[in-house]
Amino acid sequence: MSKLRVAVVGAKGRIGSEAVRAVEAAEDMELVAALGRGDRLETLVEAGAQVAVELTTPASVMGNLDFCVRHGIHAVVGTTGWTEDRLAQLGASLDASPETGVLIAPNFSIGAVLTMAFARQAARYFESAEVIELHHPNKADAPSGTATRTAQLIAAARAEAGLGSQPDATVTALDGARGADVDGVPVHSVRLRGLLAHQEVLLGDEGETLTIRHDSLHHSSFMPGVLLGVRRVVTAPGLTFGLEHFLDLG
């Protein structure tokens, strides 16, 4: 069986360098290119890459994906910064290249994907819901892509269940004290030396609370998801948002 020809873009970064090692170690894959900042994207075509793993920055990701999609190279994307506008722009380029697949995974770790699924499931039963994400201090953006997605899923589940706005009588607060508002769900961001990537979803109702917590302790936690994404994206044309679509979550 021929091996999947895989490139990593952002290959010198924290997660990119881990992805390079994971692809090199995968028996069914061949690492054909490892691009850093300033490297020519044409290398992807010259190397015959079938799938590009995109792990760069919100400022770089759109240009890199535009190139991949125009050249029929499937992409597995972990980079954050996804807005409705950006998704629409990517959707338009995919319409012009209908056989190409792009997976955007706000989080590649199975525990984080399950946290999102559990939070979505639980949200309808609780009056209150808040998200706390905690990351290493070198992280460029806040809130994390995972926390934003989690809050959006909670908000959608609350709306579907007919829940209104959350109880909150606080009238005086220092700017930022109640976190960022993501579709009505407060999201709080902590940046702390010693941490990697962590999240708590707090749910509360009369007389009880439920806390769902996930901890990524090493970048290796993201690698099974990256490799699964690479294997699956080649047979999934169009845009897939969230690794859960490639997992049988029951």
Ligand SMILES: NC(=O)C1=CN([C@@H]2O[C@H](COP(=O)(O)OP(=O)(O)OC[C@H]3O[C@@H](n4cnc5c(N)ncnc54)[C@H](O)[C@@H]3O)[C@@H](O)[C@H]2O)C=CC1
């Ligand atoms: N979805 C997931 O499970 C995960 C997503 N991430 C996300 O991945 C992204 C990268 O995170 P880190 O590795 O921690 O950041 P990092 O700053 O360590 O790495 C980013 C790398 O991309 C390079 N880069 C920037 N523009 C480039 C371009 N145009 N072409 C090639 N390389 C380019 C930078 O020079 C740097 O080496 C962030 O958006 C982060 O939030 C990080 C971990 C897990």
Ligand SMILES: O=C(O)C1=N[C@H](C(=O)O)C[C@H](O)C1
């Ligand atoms: O920058 C990181 O480190 C991470 N970024 C992703 C995010 O913003 O959700 C995924 C994970 O939390 C690690």
